[in-house]
Amino acid sequence: MTEPARVEDVHALASAMPHVTSVEGPKGNTVYQVGGKSFVFFRTPQPDARDPETGEKYPDVIMFWVESEEDKDALVHDPTSPFFTTPRFDGHLSVLLRAAHLDRLSRDELAEIVQDAWLSRASQRRREKWLAQQR
Numbered sequence: 001m002t003e004p005a006r007v008e009d010v011h012a013l014a015s016a017m018p019h020v021t022s023v024e025g026p027k028g029n030t031v032y033q034v035g036g037k038s039f040v041f042f043r044t045p046q047p048d049a050r051d052p053e054t055g056e057k058y059p060d061v062i063m064f065w066v067e068s069e070e071d072k073d074a075l076v077h078d079p080t081s082p083f084f085t086t087p088r089f090d091g092h093l094s095v096l097l098r099a100a101h102l103d104r105l106s107r108d109e110l111a112e113i114v115q116d117a118w119l120s121r122a123s124q125r126r127r128e129k130w131l132a133q134q135r
Helices: 007-016 069-077 099-104 107-121 124-134
Strands: 020-024 030-034 037-042 061-065 094-098
Touching: 007 020, 007 030, 007 037, 007 099, 007 107, 030 107, 037 107, 061 107, 069 094, 094 099, 107 124
Parallel strands: none
Antiparallel strands: 020 030, 030 037, 037 061, 061 094
């Protein structure tokens, strides 16, 4: 296993993908986009993601887009996976991950998640070009 993933890795991996822009949300949160479509989104604390013991809103939730419901289900239903979802995201092709749990992923695993998120939102032309360059 490579080094455990860190928040800095999310930023580095997302910004390294082609045609990416980083925009700042209204509360200073970072959103990575390709072709104007978000693929990694640092959320602000929201009422749908709370600590079950204290009721405090999680301050560190990151949203990653996924290609399909099947991909989402595989990530959130794997008991070893740190990914989760909330009823608010039923039908939304994304998964959530607390930054505090990034260390449960290797940097390589995180790279795959970020790349898949980018692929799920990039245009067909950009996807095909990037995939051809990876071969």
